[in-house]
Structures are given as C-alpha cells and as structure tokens.
Amino acid sequence: MLNLIIAEAALETMPDEIIRHPSVTNDARRTGNEPATLLLDRSIHHAAMVRLGDQFKRGRPDLVHLTLLNATSTPLYQDGLAKVYIHTRNDVVLEFRERTRPPKSYSRFRDLMRKSLREMPESGLIKVYELSVGALLKNIGPDLVVGLSIQGGSSSYEELAAQLSAKRSPAVLVGGFPRGHFTPETTGSFDRVVRVYKRSLDAHVVVARLIYEVEKHPRV
Amino acid sequence: MLNLIIAEAALETMPDEIIRHPSVTNDARRTGNEPATLLLDRSIHHAAMVRLGDQFKRGRPDLVHLTLLNATSTPLYQDGLAKVYIHTRNDVVLEFRERTRPPKSYSRFRDLMRKSLREMPESGLIKVYELSVGALLKNIGPDLVVGLSIQGGSSSYEELAAQLSAKRSPAVLVGGFPRGHFTPETTGSFDRVVRVYKRSLDAHVVVARLIYEVEKHPRV
Numbered sequence: 001m002l003n004l005i006i007a008e009a010a011l012e013t014m015p016d017e018i019i020r021h022p023s024v025t026n027d028a029r030r031t032g033n034e035p036a037t038l039l040l041d042r043s044i045h046h047a048a049m050v051r052l053g054d055q056f057k058r059g060r061p062d063l064v065h066l067t068l069l070n071a072t073s074t075p076l077y078q079d080g081l082a083k084v085y086i087h088t089r090n091d092v093v094l095e096f097r098e099r100t101r102p103p104k105s106y107s108r109f110r111d112l113m114r115k116s117l118r119e120m121p122e123s124g125l126i127k128v129y130e131l132s133v134g135a136l137l138k139n140i141g142p143d144l145v146v147g148l149s150i151q152g153g154s155s156s157y158e159e160l161a162a163q164l165s166a167k168r169s170p171a172v173l174v175g176g177f178p179r180g181h182f183t184p185e186t187t188g189s190f191d192r193v194v195r196v197y198k199r200s201l202d203a204h205v206v207v208a209r210l211i212y213e214v215e216k217h218p219r220v
Numbered sequence: 221m222l223n224l225i226i227a228e229a230a231l232e233t234m235p236d237e238i239i240r241h242p243s244v245t246n247d248a249r250r251t252g253n254e255p256a257t258l259l260l261d262r263s264i265h266h267a268a269m270v271r272l273g274d275q276f277k278r279g280r281p282d283l284v285h286l287t288l289l290n291a292t293s294t295p296l297y298q299d300g301l302a303k304v305y306i307h308t309r310n311d312v313v314l315e316f317r318e319r320t321r322p323p324k325s326y327s328r329f330r331d332l333m334r335k336s337l338r339e340m341p342e343s344g345l346i347k348v349y350e351l352s353v354g355a356l357l358k359n360i361g362p363d364l365v366v367g368l369s370i371q372g373g374s375s376s377y378e379e380l381a382a383q384l385s386a387k388r389s390p391a392v393l394v395g396g397f398p399r400g401h402f403t404p405e406t407t408g409s410f411d412r413v414v415r416v417y418k419r420s421l422d423a424h425v426v427v428a429r430l431i432y433e434v435e436k437h438p439r440v
Contacts, residue, residue: 043325062325069286073422105263105282106326202293208428212377 001169002082002214003140004207006067007133007186008089009176010060013117014038014045021048037118039110057089057177063203064176065109068102070204074211082211085136086176092117093136095127133173134189142171145191148210150200151181152193160194161213172210174203221389222302222434223360224427226287227353227367227406228309229396230280233337234258234265241268257338259330277397278309283423284396285329288322290424294431302431305356306396312337313356315347353393354409362391365411368430370420371401372413380414381433392430394423 018024019035023045028035042049042059049055064086076082078099086094094116096102103109112126120128137145144167146160164170173190175182187193196206238244239255243265248255262269262279269275284306296302298319306314314336316322323329332346340348357365364387366380384390393410395402407413416426 041325043323043328066286066289066324070290070424070428073425075417075419075421103263104286105261108263197295199295201295204290205293205428208290208425209432212429212432 002076002164002211003085003142003169003171004071004082004211005085005087005133005136005171005173006064006071006176006203007087007173008057008182009064009086010058010178011064011086011088011113011117011176012040012058012090013114014040015052018045018048018051021045021051023047033114037114039114054089054180056179060178061110061113062106063178065102065106066202066204067174067176067207068109069104070208071211072096072100072102074208074215076211076215082214087131087133087136089177091130091132092120093129093131095129097125097127100125133186137171137189140169140171142169143167144170145173145189146170147173147182147187147190147193148196148203148206149175149182149187149193150195152195154198155194155196157196157209157213160196161210161217165214165217174207176203222296222384222431223305223362223389223391224291224302224431225305225307225353225356225391225393226284226291226396226423227307227393228277228402229284229306230278230398231284231306231308231333231337231396232260232278232310233334234260235272238265238268238271241265241271243267253334257334259334274309274400276399280398281330281333282326283398285322285326286422286424287394287396287427288329289324290428291431292316292320292322294428294435296431296435302434307351307353307356309397311350311352313349313351315349317345317347320345353406357391357409360389360391362389363387364390365393365409366390367393367402367407367410367413368416368426369395369402369407369413370415370417372415374418375414375416377416377429377433380416381430381437385434385437394427396423 024035039061040059071084080098084096116128244255259281260279291304300318304316336348
C-alpha cells in the first residue's frame with residue numbers, strides 16, 4: 001500500500017486576522033455563508049491575503065483539489081493499492097477511506113472540505129483529526145518515508161517507483177502549496193528527500209507520474 | 221510538435237431548450253448573468269439536463285478543465301513542444317497559443333470560457349472559431365492522427381509515445397466528455413484508434429501519462 005500525503009496543504013478556513021476584510025465579507029454575503037467558515041482562496045481573497053504571514057504558501061484549495069484528483073483517478077488508487085491523506089498547514093489531517101472518489105466539481109469539493117473541516121468527522125468516507133506530519137507518520141507506520149522537493153537529491157520517477165514498490169507500506173509526501181518549501185519539522189520526518197525534475201513542477205504533475213510508474217511494478 | 225485535441229468536449233453555453241428551467245434561472249440570478257451566457261454544468265443544472273438529448277455526454281466543464289491542466293502543466297507543453305486545442309461538441313474550437321497557461325482556479329477558467337465562447341476572439345492567447353474535427357485536422361496537417369478510445373486496439377503508453385515521437389506533427393484526440401464514445405464523424409478522421417488501458421479511464425489521466433511518455437523521447 002502506497003501512502004500519499006499532500007502535506008502542508010494550502011487548505012484552511014478563513015483566518016481570524018482577515019475575517020472583516022471586504023473581500024471576505026463580500027464573499028460571505030454573496031454565497032450566504034459565515035465568513036469564518038469560508039475556505040481561504042487567493043482567487044477571491046487576494047486583497048485580504050497581503051496581511052497574512054506566509055501568504056504565498058496559503059489559500060490554494062484549487063491546487064489541493066487538482067493534486068487529490070490526480071491521485072484518486074488512477075487505477076492504483078481505484079484498485080485499493082494507494083491511500084491518500086491531506087495534511088493541512090494547520091496540522092489538520094483529512095484521511096480518505098480507500099477507493100473513495102472525491103468530487104471532480106470544484107464547488108462540490110470546496111463544500112465538502114468546508115463541511116469536513118467544520119464537523120471533523122471521526123468516521124465515514126473522510127476522517128478528520130488534528131495531527132502533525134510526524135505524528136501522522138507514526139500512526140501510519142511506513143517502512144520508508146520519501147519527501148518530494150526541488151531541494152532533494154536527483155532521481156528519476158522510475159528509480160523512485162522501484163524503491164517504493166520494494167517496500168510494504170511506503171509513504172510519499174508532496175507539498176500541497178504553490179510556492180516555497182516544506183518546514184524543517186516536516187523535512188525532519190523524511191528518510192529521503194528526492195527531486196524528480198530539474199525545475200519546480202506542480203504537485204499534481206509529480207503525483208500523476210509517480211503513481212503511473214508505481215503501477216508498472218507488480219504489487220506484493 | 222504534438223497536437224493534443226480535447227474533442228467533442230462537454231463545454232457549451234446554455235442550450236435554448238432549458239434556458240427557462242428554474243435551475244438555470246436561479247443560477248443566473250445568483251451569479252448576476254444572462255441565462256444564455258452560462259456554461260452548462262451538470263453539478264448545477266442537473267435537473268434541467270434530463271430534457272436534453274445526449275445529456276450524458278454534456279455539461280462537464282470541470283472535466284475539460286482538468287484535462288486541459290494535465291496537458292498544460294507539463295514540461296513538454298511549457299517547453300513549447302505540445303499544442304492544445306479544445307474542440308466542443310458544437311464544433312467550436314478553442315486554440316491555445318503555445319505555452320499559454322490557463323487558470324488553475326475553476327471559477328477563473330469558467331469565466332474565461334464564457335468570455336471566449338461569447339466573443340470568439342480571432343487572435344490573442346486563445347483563438348476561437350467554428351470548425352469540425354475533420355476541418356481542424358485539415359488545418360493542422362498532422363502526419364499521424366490517433367484517437368484514444370476504449371473501443372480501439374490495445375497499446376501501451378510507451379508504444380504509442382514511440383510512434384508519436386517518430387512523427388513531425390502528430391495529432392492525438394482524447395474525448396472531452398464523461399461517458400460514451402466519439403461520433404462516427406470524429407472516428408472517421410482517425411488513422412488509428414488506440415486503447416491504452418483495459419478499463420475506461422478519465423481523459424486527464426490518459427493525457428498525463430501519454431505526455432509523460434512522449435517526454436522520454438528526444439524531440440526532433
């Protein structure tokens with residue numbers, strides 16, 4: 001079983017600091033929601049986000065959605081041979097039950113994320129709980145932890161897929177944010193850090209390619 | 221240059237037959253738009269769509285977006301070695317200038333598509349014109365035309381990529397719709413029809429994998 005963790009994901013409900021900004025209150029009024037329950041989204045709340053610390057790593061639920069779909073639409077996932085977790089930058093984990101298909105429509109995904117982050121369900125198709133990357137990995141108990149980062153050592157997808165496929169329950173972490181790097185805390189939990197391409201690539205592209213190469217190996 | 225055509229795409233503005241249905245008029249009021257300019261979207265207009273012919277192939281701009289992004293986020297496309305066209309089921313072609321990056325945010329993509337279909341720009345980053353698949357292929361002048369379909373002959377991504385890479389300007393057509401098959405008219409323009417997997421797969425998965433394999437070949 002391959003464990004894929006979309007880590008430090010740019011997915012969060014509205015932070016308190018900007019809850020009264022016009023771009024947020026207008027969005028809340030227009031959509032009939034409480035401001036605090038909205039997902040932070042740069043395409044809507046850009047003007048408010050300039051006040052936020054670490055703003056360039058935040059507010060991109062669209063990228064998280066895209067990366068998630070590129071994992072869950074694959075034969076590997078649909079055959080129950082991959083498990084997917086979203087770990088948010090606020091240390092909230094969304095654990096998808098094996099073979100669960102998240103919505104392809106962005107608005108349905110957004111509503112599902114808002115509901116999940118609000119209700120924190122302890123069972124069902126998506127379980128939600130607070131946990132750091134380190135503690136999540138302790139729960140999963142992987143026999144190899146690989147972080148994908150432009151700062152890592154060079155490897156091809158094929159080489160990496162061969163190493164992962166030789167393990168019983170490896171974990172792969174991909175950044176769920178648009179720019180920047182993993183925190184030192186996250187990096188500290190990796191056994192290896194690997195760079196699969198010479199330039200920075202969108203997480204969804206890396207996930208699609210790596211899963212495809214993993215599928216080429218017969219599973220134990 | 222690889223020419224990728226997302227064909228018979230489930231992307232269209234609101235068809236006349238359902239323009240007065242409550243799910244459409246409510247959507248128009250809520251978003252402050254004319255009903256006729258909305259994109260048909262099953263996740264919103266489901267109740268209205270039961271009246272439409274061929275309904276199961278229509279109203280999925282989310283799938284078109286996902287497939288487009290899985291092409292345009294790749295090194296092949298970003299290096300100017302792939303060109304992408306969306307051909308809609310109404311024979312409208314959206315031609316993306318090489319290296320153009322479409323928006324990752326679905327709402328921005330939707331607004332861009334609405335604007336493009338309304339204004340039919342003849343130049344710029346996206347050119348829009350009316351053309352059938354056959355006439356579009358005549359314009360492109362490919363030296364090989366491959367359609368991807370579960371009804372085709374079996375091939376691996378590697379084999380197909382090798383064949384495409386041996387050509388100067390091949391065209392690959394992938395269905396931009398959620399279910400069903402290409403029309404006979406579209407199928408009639410293929411040199412070959414190829415099935416890359418034993419089960420039906422989402423177009424975005426096939427596109428991601430095929431482009432990745434094409435990248436492994438040195439370009440002429």
